[in-house]
Amino acid sequence: MLAILLTIIVGIASTPLRLQAAEPDLKPGDKIGPNNWQRIQGMVGENFLNRVKAGHTIEIKQPKLYKPLKEYADATAKYSGKVSLGPNGELLNYVAGQPFPNLNLKDPQIGQKLAWNFFWRWLGDDYQTGGAVKGGKIIRYVIEKDGAERRADLTSYFIFPKTRYMLDPKPAIPGYEHIDYMQLRVDSYPRDAAGTTTLEIRYDDPKRADDLYIYIPSIRRIRRATTTQRCQTLAPSEFNLDDINSFNGKITDFNYKFLGEKKMLANLSQERMPFPRKTGDYLPLDEKWEVVDTYVLEITPKDSSYCYPRKVLHLNKMTFDTHWTLIWDKRGDYWKEQFGMFTPVKLPDGREAWSVGDVTIVNVQNGRSTIVTSTRAYNQGYPISMFSLATLETVMRGGSIR
Amino acid sequence: MIFPQRWCMKKKQGRLFLAVAAFSLIACLSANASAQSILGNDWEKFFTEKVSFGGYVENTTGLSISHGSRYFNTSNRFIMNRFVVQPEFNVDLSEKFKLFLSWRFVAEPRYSAETKSREASVQPAGAGGPLPVDFYSEYKGVPWEAVADIFPNDRLHVRIGRQFISWGETDGARLLDVINPQDLTFAPPAAPNLFNLDETRVPQWGMRMLYTVRPVSNTIFEFFANPGFEAKKDRVDNFAPTNDIGDGTADGDLRYGRWSSHPEDRTSVAAMFANPVGPVPVVVPLAKRDYPDAGDNWKIGTRIKHNFGALSVGVGYIWGYNPQASDMVFKTKGVPFLLGPPGSPTPTGIRLRLVNDRTNLFAAHFNYPVGDVFGIPIKSAMRGEFAFYPNKPYNISEFPAKDCTTNTVFLPPNPRARRAGPSCDHPDNLVEKNTIRYAIGFDRSTFIPFLQDDPWRAFRMTFQIFQTIILDHEEGMRSFGHAQKINQVSTLLTFRVNTGYLGDTILPDIFIGYDVAGYYIVNPAISYQPPWNEKIKMTLTSAIYGGRNKYKSLGFFSEKDSVFLQLRYQF
Numbered sequence: 001m002l003a004i005l006l007t008i009i010v011g012i013a014s015t016p017l018r019l020q021a022a023e024p025d026l027k028p029g030d031k032i033g034p035n036n037w038q039r040i041q042g043m044v045g046e047n048f049l050n051r052v053k054a055g056h057t058i059e060i061k062q063p064k065l066y067k068p069l070k071e072y073a074d075a076t077a078k079y080s081g082k083v084s085l086g087p088n089g090e091l092l093n094y095v096a097g098q099p100f101p102n103l104n105l106k107d108p109q110i111g112q113k114l115a116w117n118f119f120w121r122w123l124g125d126d127y128q129t130g131g132a133v134k135g136g137k138i139i140r141y142v143i144e145k146d147g148a149e150r151r152a153d154l155t156s157y158f159i160f161p162k163t164r165y166m167l168d169p170k171p172a173i174p175g176y177e178h179i180d181y182m183q184l185r186v187d188s189y190p191r192d193a194a195g196t197t198t199l200e201i202r203y204d205d206p207k208r209a210d211d212l213y214i215y216i217p218s219i220r221r222i223r224r225a226t227t228t229q230r231c232q233t234l235a236p237s238e239f240n241l242d243d244i245n246s247f248n249g250k251i252t253d254f255n256y257k258f259l260g261e262k263k264m265l266a267n268l269s270q271e272r273m274p275f276p277r278k279t280g281d282y283l284p285l286d287e288k289w290e291v292v293d294t295y296v297l298e299i300t301p302k303d304s305s306y307c308y309p310r311k312v313l314h315l316n317k318m319t320f321d322t323h324w325t326l327i328w329d330k331r332g333d334y335w336k337e338q339f340g341m342f343t344p345v346k347l348p349d350g351r352e353a354w355s356v357g358d359v360t361i362v363n364v365q366n367g368r369s370t371i372v373t374s375t376r377a378y379n380q381g382y383p384i385s386m387f388s389l390a391t392l393e394t395v396m397r398g399g400s401i402r
Numbered sequence: 403m404i405f406p407q408r409w410c411m412k413k414k415q416g417r418l419f420l421a422v423a424a425f426s427l428i429a430c431l432s433a434n435a436s437a438q439s440i441l442g443n444d445w446e447k448f449f450t451e452k453v454s455f456g457g458y459v460e461n462t463t464g465l466s467i468s469h470g471s472r473y474f475n476t477s478n479r480f481i482m483n484r485f486v487v488q489p490e491f492n493v494d495l496s497e498k499f500k501l502f503l504s505w506r507f508v509a510e511p512r513y514s515a516e517t518k519s520r521e522a523s524v525q526p527a528g529a530g531g532p533l534p535v536d537f538y539s540e541y542k543g544v545p546w547e548a549v550a551d552i553f554p555n556d557r558l559h560v561r562i563g564r565q566f567i568s569w570g571e572t573d574g575a576r577l578l579d580v581i582n583p584q585d586l587t588f589a590p591p592a593a594p595n596l597f598n599l600d601e602t603r604v605p606q607w608g609m610r611m612l613y614t615v616r617p618v619s620n621t622i623f624e625f626f627a628n629p630g631f632e633a634k635k636d637r638v639d640n641f642a643p644t645n646d647i648g649d650g651t652a653d654g655d656l657r658y659g660r661w662s663s664h665p666e667d668r669t670s671v672a673a674m675f676a677n678p679v680g681p682v683p684v685v686v687p688l689a690k691r692d693y694p695d696a697g698d699n700w701k702i703g704t705r706i707k708h709n710f711g712a713l714s715v716g717v718g719y720i721w722g723y724n725p726q727a728s729d730m731v732f733k734t735k736g737v738p739f740l741l742g743p744p745g746s747p748t749p750t751g752i753r754l755r756l757v758n759d760r761t762n763l764f765a766a767h768f769n770y771p772v773g774d775v776f777g778i779p780i781k782s783a784m785r786g787e788f789a790f791y792p793n794k795p796y797n798i799s800e801f802p803a804k805d806c807t808t809n810t811v812f813l814p815p816n817p818r819a820r821r822a823g824p825s826c827d828h829p830d831n832l833v834e835k836n837t838i839r840y841a842i843g844f845d846r847s848t849f850i851p852f853l854q855d856d857p858w859r860a861f862r863m864t865f866q867i868f869q870t871i872i873l874d875h876e877e878g879m880r881s882f883g884h885a886q887k888i889n890q891v892s893t894l895l896t897f898r899v900n901t902g903y904l905g906d907t908i909l910p911d912i913f914i915g916y917d918v919a920g921y922y923i924v925n926p927a928i929s930y931q932p933p934w935n936e937k938i939k940m941t942l943t944s945a946i947y948g949g950r951n952k953y954k955s956l957g958f959f960s961e962k963d964s965v966f967l968q969l970r971y972q973f
Contacts, residue, residue: 148932220566231849233860384618394551396500
C-alpha cells in the first residue's frame, strides 16, 4: 500500500504540470497595478512584479496571433520525421524546419527537444538586427542604478546557410552545411567604438567552439578572440555571450528540464520602437501586455564552473521565441531577469512575420539594466561572401556594410 | 612683398578653400546619386539617409616628471598641450560605392624645454634656432583620410585614396605593420595607452584590392600599391631620435622634438664612419636625411589569407620603400676630406646620408584559438607574425677603432682609442644580412573575482614576445645613430592587461614592455567614462622609461618620464 502511495506521489511530482500561476482570467482592457498585482503573479518576472507592486500599472490587450510561415511548416513536415537525438543530445539527421513538431510532454527527452526547437525556430534565411528600426540600427541603452544612461548604436547581420526556406539556394548553401549560422556585428556609435566589426561563426559540430574575429579600428587589424569564456559580461551591458537572443549557448553544452506549461504575460505587438519610458528607468510605458501560452524550460550547465547554474526560459508555443528569461546565481539568489517584446514585420514578399522588438535585461543585484531595440529585417538576400573576413576590413568608422 | 607669416596664412586659407570646395563637390556629386535636386527635401533626405557624421575633439596635456639632466632639464615642465579636432564623414552613395573622408586639425604651441635643449646642444653654439610654431601642428586642407570604396561585385573590394593598410596580428607594437609610416615626433614611443597605433600612423595615397576567392574558408587575395606621391617626409617614419640628423639647412631636418634623444647622447657618429685624415682627431659629420624621390618610393604588396579549420593563416610579400626608422642606415658619400686647406689643423669631414632602403619583405601571420590542452584550460587566442628581410642593410664598425692601413688598434693616448671606428672589412661601413623578425602573442580573458565588482567582468591579458634574429651575424653591427652594437638576437617582451569597473565607467589598462637587454617602458592608464554621457572620456596616463643606460632601446627616453591627461569628446 505504502509502495503504491509512494509511486503515486513520485509520479505526480515528476509529471510536468501546469505550473502554479495566477488564474488566467485576464481580459483585454484589464488594468493591473499595486492594488491587484496578485492577478499576474507568476506570469511575469519577480522583479517586474515588484515594480507593479510598487506602483507601475499595465494594461492587458487582445492577443496577437501569428501564422506559421508556409515554407517553414513545409520543411518541418518534410524533414522532421527523420530527426532524432544522439547520445549526447546532439541533433541527428536534421535538415530544416522545426526538429520536433510532435511533442510528447511526458517524453524523458522533452527538455532537449524543446531546446532544439528553440534553436531552430524560424528566424528567416537571413536578417539584419535593427534593420526594421528607424535609422536601421540597434539602439542600446545602459541604465545605471541611479538612472544615468549611456547609448550605443550597432547593427548585426545573421545568415543561416544550412536552413534556407525562401532564398536560393535551398535548403542549404553548398559548402556551408557544417555552419549553423554566421553573424556580422558593426558598432557605429559612439565614435571610439565605431567601426569595431565582429564575425562570429557557429558550427554544427558540438565539439567545435565558435569562431570569433574582431576588427579593431584603433589598430586596424583583425584579432582572433576566444569564445570559450562565454560568461564574461559584455560590459557595459548586463548581457554575456550566451544571453544573446535569450540563450545563445551551444545546445549540447547544457542539460534541459521541462518544467511544465504556463501562461505568461508578453507583448507580441509592440507598438513603438524603442518603447516609451521614463528616462533612467527600463519600464515600458504605454505598451500593453497579453496572455500567451509557454513551455517552461530549465537550463543547467554541464560545466560546473559556468556562471549560470540555473536559467529558465519561457518559450512561446507557436514561435518558440522567449518571452521571459530568469537567471539565478550560484548561491541560488535571483540574479537577472530578461523580457523580450515582439512586433509584426513585413517580409520582402509582403507577408507578415514576427520579430523581437525591445529586449530588456535587469540585473536585480546591482540595479543596472540594458535595453536593446533590435527589430529585424528578414530575408535581405545577403551574399554569403559578405560573411567573410574581407568584410571586416571594409567598414570605416561610423560606416556600414555594403 | 609677401611676408612669410602672411604667406603661411594665405596658404592655410588656400587649404581651407580646398577643403570646403572638396566637401561641396562631394555633396553635389552625391546628390546626383540619390536625388534629382539638391534643394529642399531631397537634400535633407540625402543627408539623413546617406551621410553619417562623427569624430572627436581632444586635448592632451603632458607634464614631464623626470629630473632631466644638465642638458635637458625637463622636470615639471609642460611638454604637451595638443589640441585635435577630427571630423569624419561617411557617404553611402550606393551599394557599390562609398566614401569616407576625415580631416585632422592639430594645434600645439612651441615648448620652451625643447627650444632650450636645442639651443644648448646644437653645435656650433647658437646655431639652433627656435622651433617653428607649427612643428607638431596639422592644418592641411588635404583630408587625413579620403577613400572611395568600390564593390564591383560581391567578392571584390577596391579602396582607392589616402588610406591606412595594416598587416599583422600584434598589439601595441609593429612588426608587419610597415606599410604606412608612423609619426612618433609627438607620441611617446611604445606607449599605446596614450596614442594608439591608428593615431600615430601617417596615411598614404594608394589602392588596395581584396578579392574573396572562397568565402567559406576565408580565402582572400589582396594586392595594394602605394605610388608615394606624398610629401617626401610623409613617406618615412618621423621617428624622434632621427630628427636630430640634419644638415642644418632650412628644410626642417634639424629638429629637437620632445622625444629626441638626450643631447649628450647625440654623439659624433662621424668617427664611426671615417678616421681622421689629418692631425686633428676630430671627424665632423655632414649628415643629411635622404628622403625618397618620386621614382623610387613605390610600394606594392600582395597577400593571400586562408583558414585551415580553426587555423587562420596569411602569407604575403611587400616590395618597396621601408618606412621604418629603426631600419635606416647611414651611407657615406665620397671619402673623408679635410674641412680646411691642406696642411692646416682642421678636422676631417665625412658626408653621410641617412636612408631608408627599398626592401623585400616576405611575410606570414597566423592565429589560432587554443581551448583545453591535456585538460588544462588554456582558453587563449594564439597569434604570430613572421617577417623575412633578405639582405637587410646594417651599419658596422670596429670595436675598438683600428687604423685600417696597419690593421692595428688605436691605443691611448690616441683619442680614438677604446671608441668605435670605421669598419676595415667593409669600407662603406655597411653589411647586408638576412634577417628574421617574428612575434608570438597570447590573448586571454580571465576572471579574477576578488579584484572585481562584477566577478564576471573579465580581465583581458595579452602577452607578446618579439624577436629579431640576424643570420650570419658579424661583430660590430650597430644601429646607425650610435655605437651600441646589435646582438644577433634581440628580444622584447610585452604584457598588457585591462578591465572595466562599475559598468565600464572606470577602465584601467597597463602596458609593459621589457627589452631583455635591460630596458623597459611602463605605460599605465586609467580612464573614466561617465555613466551619464557616452561621448566623454578622460584618461590619466604616464610613460615611464628606464634601463641600463640611456644610449639604447627604451633607455633613450629614460629621463623623459611623463604624465598626461587626455580629455576626449566624441561627436
